[in-house]
Amino acid sequence: MKAIRLxxxxxxxxxxxxxxxxxxPPAQQQPxxxxxxxxxxxxxxxxxxIWGVKPAKTADFEAVxxxxxxxxxxxxxxxxxxxxxxxxxxxxxNAPSQAPDAPAIYVFQVEKPSQTQSxxxxxxxxEFLYMQKDNKEIGIPRAEADxxxxxxxxxxxxxxxxxxxxxxxxxx
Numbered sequence: 315m316k317a318i319r320l321x322x323x324x325x326x327x328x329x330x331x332x333x334x335x336x337x338x339p340p341a342q343q344q345p346x347x348x349x350x351x352x353x354x355x356x357x358x359x360x361x362x363x364i365w366g367v368k369p370a371k372t373a374d375f376e377a378v379x380x381x382x383x384x385x386x387x388x389x390x391x392x393x394x395x396x397x398x399x400x401x402x403x404x405x406x407x408n409a410p411s412q413a414p415d416a417p418a419i420y421v422f423q424v425e426k427p428s429q430t431q432s433x434x435x436x437x438x439x440x441e442f443l444y445m446q447k448d449n450k451e452i453g454i455p456r457a458e459a460d461x462x463x464x465x466x467x468x469x470x471x472x473x474x475x476x477x478x479x480x481x482x483x484x485x486x
Contacts, residue, residue: 358427359427359480360426360483361423363421363476364421366418367418368473372418374467375418381465382438383398394443397438400427400428401433403421404421404422406421439462
């Protein structure tokens, strides 16, 4: 069941479509599939991350990011502070005549993306803010990470879409 949720979540994040898996006939050998790239680990150019958040989950989305930013602000690890500085602006689109069931649109401007860290909130929480190294917790305690992640829950329940759009500077 976890694998299905993960596949659905990754498909939603990448904008892909899930298809039912069909096993090839036993006589055929298929090469191992390459691991799918993280669509929220951005190339070294400015990006907009466009989050389409389902209406019932907007408070949770805002709480998750408020918690992430609070943890970044109180961290004494330089790499965490550096990552926090990459998100230069965060906006919620104020659409005047939006249907009640339409996703809320959040836009994050990332001027100089991290080259080591994903902008996936789950990965930020568990692979960056909370870490284990040599059987020691580094960063926030696991209980705090779990509490923060609980607000995200199932990615397909929170997000209608997630897109990372690279920006190209014009004029100069």
